[in-house]
Every structure is written in structure tokens, then in C-alpha cells.
Amino acid sequence: MRPPKQKRSQETLERILDATDRLLADREFNRISIAEIVSASRTSVGSFYNRFQDKKALLSGLYERYDAGLADWIEEWTLRQGDPPADLVRASGWITRYLIDTFQGRRHLLRALALHVRNDPDDIDPSMKDRRASQHRFMTDTLLRHRDQIRHPEPERAVHAAAFGAATICRERILFPEGAHAAATKQSNAQLLQDVTRMIVGLLRPMDDFDLSSV
Numbered sequence: 001m002r003p004p005k006q007k008r009s010q011e012t013l014e015r016i017l018d019a020t021d022r023l024l025a026d027r028e029f030n031r032i033s034i035a036e037i038v039s040a041s042r043t044s045v046g047s048f049y050n051r052f053q054d055k056k057a058l059l060s061g062l063y064e065r066y067d068a069g070l071a072d073w074i075e076e077w078t079l080r081q082g083d084p085p086a087d088l089v090r091a092s093g094w095i096t097r098y099l100i101d102t103f104q105g106r107r108h109l110l111r112a113l114a115l116h117v118r119n120d121p122d123d124i125d126p127s128m129k130d131r132r133a134s135q136h137r138f139m140t141d142t143l144l145r146h147r148d149q150i151r152h153p154e155p156e157r158a159v160h161a162a163a164f165g166a167a168t169i170c171r172e173r174i175l176f177p178e179g180a181h182a183a184a185t186k187q188s189n190a191q192l193l194q195d196v197t198r199m200i201v202g203l204l205r206p207m208d209d210f211d212l213s214s215v
Contacts, residue, residue, distance in 0.1 A: 013051050015041040017061050021109065029059075029112035059116040060123055066106075066113060067128045074138055077101065088146040092162075092200040095139050096193050099167055103174040104189065111175040139163040143204070150204045162200045169196055 019041035023032045034055050038048055052058055077098060084091045103110055117124055143150075143159045152158035173182050173192055187195065 009051070012041075012043055012047050013061070016043060016048060016051065017058070017065060020058055020062065021065075024106075024108040024112065026108075028108050056116075059112060062109065063113050063116060063124065064128065066109065067131050070131065070135060073102070074098075074135065084142045084145065088143070088149040088204065089197070089201050091142055091146055092204075093193065093197040095142055095163070096166055096170070096196045096200065098139070099170040099196075100174065100189055100193060103170055107174060110171075114171065114175055136160075136163055136167070139167070143200070151206060152204055155204075158204050162203045165203070166196050166200055169199070 016037060020032065020037050023036060023040060032055075034045065034048060037055075037058075038045055052061075081094065081097070084094050140156075140159045140163050143162065144156065147155050150158065170192065172179060173185075173187060176182055
């Protein structure tokens with residue numbers, strides 16, 4: 001993506017990114033054409049190629065915008081849902097609902113960005129990686145508020161594993177449902193909410209303490 005040098009160029013860039021974001025509400029990135037983006041953004045093919053080498057180059061700009069708005073999305077979601085519940089089980093469900101709402105709400109955009117990061121990891125600035133970690137911290141901080149209810153011998157390590165596992169399951173189930181593992185474990189969002197919540201609670205409050213040294 002070529003950075004804009006003038007205000008007018010910046011406005012055109014924003015219109016192109018806005019239009020692509022709107023189109024992603026209905027379909028996958030690879031099913032959207034440059035012609036559709038140009039039409040929806042009320043720009044021209046020349047304007048598009050002045051700013052992007054190809055359609056794939058849009059993903060860097062979309063990633064930057066999504067990353068920059070993540071803190072606002074977390075704040076808005078929290079305002080809608082209310083503060084985290086006071087017990088570990090319901091707080092685990094609260095976190096799982098956040099993940100499902102996030103992935104489901106912008107499914108096509110997040111699928112495109114996830115594939116972009118996997119295929120071109122060097123295209124992501126280190127500062128963006130640090131900001132993206134804020135979502136993980138949001139989840140782990142929420143769970144660690146209930147440290148007194150966690151029975152795992154290493155609470156912090158368990159919370160990090162639980163948050164990572166929950167995010168991975170929800171991402172694969174919602175963004176990549178055609179994958180072999182996701183396709184073999186069909187779930188509704190309601191079932192996903194219950195199953196992932198059980199997984200989090202099961203890791204943080206194991207029924208039995210056992211020796212893993214031989215594993």
C-alpha cells in the first residue's frame with residue numbers, strides 16, 4: 001500500500017478501504033473484484049492502482065484499520081454486555097461470547113486478515129503485533145480477576161492457555177468452517193458457547209490434581 005501524500009489522496013484511500021469493508025459484510029475477499037471496489041468507493045481504476053499494487057495489497061490497509069480500532073471495539077462490546085460477571089464460570093462464558101461475537105460479526109474481514117497474516121507474516125509491523133496482544137490481555141485479565149476460584153497449580157499459565165485455546169477454537173470454527181477439523185465437529189454458536197466455556201473452566205478448575213511429569 002502506497003502511503004498518501006495529500007489530504008485528497010488520504011480521503012480516496014479511506015473511501016476505498018471503507019467500500020471494501022462494506023463489501024466484506026456479505027462475501028469473502030476473493031469473491032470481490034477491483035471493479036466492484038472502485039464502483040462502491042466512487043473512485044477510478046487509476047486511483048486504485050495509484051495506491052495499491054493489486055487487490056491483495058488492500059489487506060495491509062484493512063489490517064491496520066482493524067488493529068487501530070480493536071480497543072474501541074472491546075470497549076463498545078463491554079458497554080453493551082456490562083461488566084464481567086463476578087464468578088469464574090460466568091466470566092468464562094462472557095469471554096467466550098466476546099470471541100463468538102467478534103468473529104461472527106466481521107467474519108469475512110477477519111478470515112481475509114487471518115489468511116494474510118499466516119501467508120505474509122513479515123507484512124505486519126511489530127507495533128501492530130503488540131496492539132493485537134491487547135485482545136489476549138483483555139481475556140486473561142478478566143479471568144485472573146477470579147484467581148481465588150482457580151485451582152490450577154499455575155494460575156497465570158493456565159489462564160493464558162485457556163484464552164489462547166478458546167480464541168483458536170472460535171476462530172477455526174467460525175472463520176474456517178470448511179476445514180477438516182471444524183467440519184468434523186459441527187456446532188451451532190450456542191453449542192460452541194457452552195463447549196468452549198466448559199473447556200476454559202475445566203482447565204482452570206480441574207477436578208483432579210495429577211502428575212504430568214511423564215507426559
